[in-house]
Every structure is written in structure tokens, then in C-alpha cells.
Amino acid sequence: MTTKNKILDAAEKLFADKGFNGTSLREITSQAEVNLAAVNYHFGSKKELIKAVMSRYMNELSPRLESALITICNEEKQPTLVEVFSAFVEPLLALNQFKENGTSNFLQLLGRGYTDSQGFLRWFLTTRYPVVIDSFITAVHKAYPELSTEEMFWRLHFTMGTIVFTMSSSDALMDIAKNDFNKNIDIAGVIKQVIPYVAAGVGAPIR
């Protein structure tokens, strides 16, 4: 286990739990049991560390997601919106084999990135992984061609909000669900719950 990876692992969990702004380098390095200065030595700055944490996941996720979406785009038949959103499931859950609690951690990080840090992570992701976004939009358009570009813009952002918010507070939600309904739901369960919701939202009738 290298120092660099110890830092990445500790940072990932703390960032997911408490946000980027809410986590100090001192927390990270003491959890990782490395020296404080190691972060700046290995990554240069806290901002670069954040990028490194996100990149580790994106590089794992984006090829799978990309090919799943492109497959849908190239098929003959018109997909349903549920099918489009279901394309995310396998690539997302594959992160659990890549790393323990990978799916949950990644989605929480994504949520943090959109609300912490004044949108710099949004810029980072959209400029670094544009193909994923484009093929997703194409797939949605194929499933619901009547949706205008503008309405699609809004509905996809609503969807982003649904996912991101749900995931950044998924720990709290799963706790409540356990107390109130005596059901142990995991991240895969949450994902399966949310797909019909966002598919119906995006597919809502126009006007």
C-alpha cells in the first residue's frame, strides 16, 4: 500500500461523508496514517487531490458507461427511458468490485462535487468526459424524440438533482428506511427505486 493510495482511500471516504470543504487535510492524513505534508508532496494541492479521487472512479466508470449508452444508440429499435437509465446500473455497480462501497462512495462524491466547490468539479467532469454526456443525451432523444432540446436540458438537470441529492444523503436515508420500515436497503436497492422515478419524470407529457 503506497502512501499515495493510502491518501486517496482516506480522502475518498472523508470527502464522501463530509464534503470537500468540510474535510481538512489533517483529517485525511491522520486517518491515512501519513504525514500531513505528503498530500502536497504527492498531489501538489488539495484541489488536485480532489481531481485525483474523482478521476480514479471516472476512469473506471466511463468506458463501461460509454459503451452501454452507445450500444443503445446504435440499436435498431427505440429504447424506453427505463432502458436508457438502466444502462447506468451495471457500470455503477461494477464500482463495487473495483473497491468496497465503490458505488456508494462515488455517487456521494458526485453529489458533493455539485454543491460544494462552486461548480469547479462540474466543469472538470464535463470537459474531461464529454462523450459520456453526449451519448447519454442521444440515447434519451432516441427514447423520447418529441422532447425539445430545451425541455430535455431542464429535465436532465432535474434528474441530476434527484440522483445527486439522493446519493449525497443516502446514508441518512437508508438509516431512516431501516428504522421506519425494518428493511435493510443497500445502494443497489436505492438505484432500482430511483430509475422508475426519473424515467417517468423525463418522460412526463409535454405542456
Added chain:
Amino acid sequence: MTTKNKILDAAEKLFADKGFNGTSLREITSQAEVNLAAVNYHFGSKKELIKAVMSRYMNELSPRLESALITICNEEKQPTLVEVFSAFVEPLLALNQFKENGTSNFLQLLGRGYTDSQGFLRWFLTTRYPVVIDSFITAVHKAYPELSTEEMFWRLHFTMGTIVFTMSSSDALMDIAKNDFNKNIDIAGVIKQVIPYVAAGVGAPIR
């Protein structure tokens, strides 16, 4: 204009823009043109200031919202989900008469409160204004009785996410919409866009 109100006004705008953690007391007091120590003198602490900012809006909003929802609950006919969510529109837009940009500011604050500050604001709101939440749940149940308590729980949280995320980044979204579609959309426009989305999401078929 009292010192207390000058602080509340400045804090409200800054909190909405940059989050609670992202705004310092020095920014607030210099924008409000009062002394730094005035915050602690009048409010006790930053945390109490946050509560005061939120309470000013909630006390304006909650009676209207409560009565609108209770009206729906007491009507003979079964409401549609769109009608239930539309009950929020008038009370929310009324905040614009209460204060310039009131609707937008309040919704952004709400968004911040759910992601900043480790959920203490969520606790504050749910314990201080339980009637609003209860009557909302009752109204949704009346509109879609087949939805189990558990599924309702998840879908309402998804909805919360949609609203909260959209609103906390609504400035950025409205900017993009202006650039890409040459359309000047305001907060009322966003609200009207989101209602069909969340209504369809909550109303999605079960299983």
C-alpha cells in the same frame, strides 16, 4: 433599518449564493455595513444567525402552504399529483412580495441547508414545522393511494432532491438556458417546468 435586519438581509443573500460554510461573518458584516461583533451581539452565534434567516422565511411560508395543502386534503374529489404540487406555487411566489427575490433566495437557502451543515438544518425544519410535512404526505396519499408508505418515502425524497438541487444551482442553470436557448427564464418559470417532472416521478407506476 435596524442593525439586526441589515445583518439578516446580507446574510440571506450571501448564504444563498455561497452556502453557509462558504460565507464568513466578515463578508456578512462588511456587506451589511455593520461591525463584525454585531452578529454575536444580536444573534449569539453563526448557527443561530442561520436559524434566524431560515425562520424569517418559514414563518412567512408555512401558514400559506399549510392551508393550501389542508384545503386539498379536505376536498371531496381526488386531487391529481400536479394539483398537489401546484399547491406550493402560490405560497412560494408570495415570498417575492415579502422580499425582493424572496422565492429564489429561500429555495436556494433550502438547498444549501440540505447539503451544507451535516443535516442540522433538516432536523431544525422537520421538528419546527411538522404540520406542513404531514399534510403534504396526506395530500400525496390522497392523490395516489396505491403508493405504499415506503415507496412514498423514497419518492418524496427524490422530489426533495430535484427541487433542492435545481434551486441551489438555479442561477447557473438560468445562465446556461439564456446562452443556449436565448430565453430569459425566471424562478417562476423553473417552478412551472419542474412540476410536471416531479408529479410524473411520484406518479410513476409501481413495479
Added chain:
DNA sequence: AGTCAGTTTAAACATGCGTTTAAAATACCG
């Protein structure tokens, strides 16, 4: 005019932050 509670003020305080430094330790290689 004098008193006194309420308010405002400048200054300081303690703490925590990200980052930098320079020396010590370790690893690598001819």
C-alpha cells in the same frame, strides 16, 4: 445634568486551515 441600559466599536484571542521549508530517512543504482 446625570444615570444607566442598550448598542456599537476596535482590537485581540484562540483555533484551524492549506501550504512551505529544510533536514532526516529511505530507496535505488552504478
Added chain:
DNA sequence: CGGTATTTTAAACGCATGTTTAAACTGACT
């Protein structure tokens, strides 16, 4: 083994934060 490059370390730096202090000011009421 010797020397060079890499990595780790403790300490400090400069800065920003929320909060506290104690003195100065304000405006009513007797």
C-alpha cells in the same frame, strides 16, 4: 559500498475563521 534521487518528517508560516473583551458611544428617563 558510496552517492544520488526520492520520500518522509517535524516544524513553522501566513492567513482566515468564529468569538470575546472592554472601552466608547447613544438615547431615553428622572
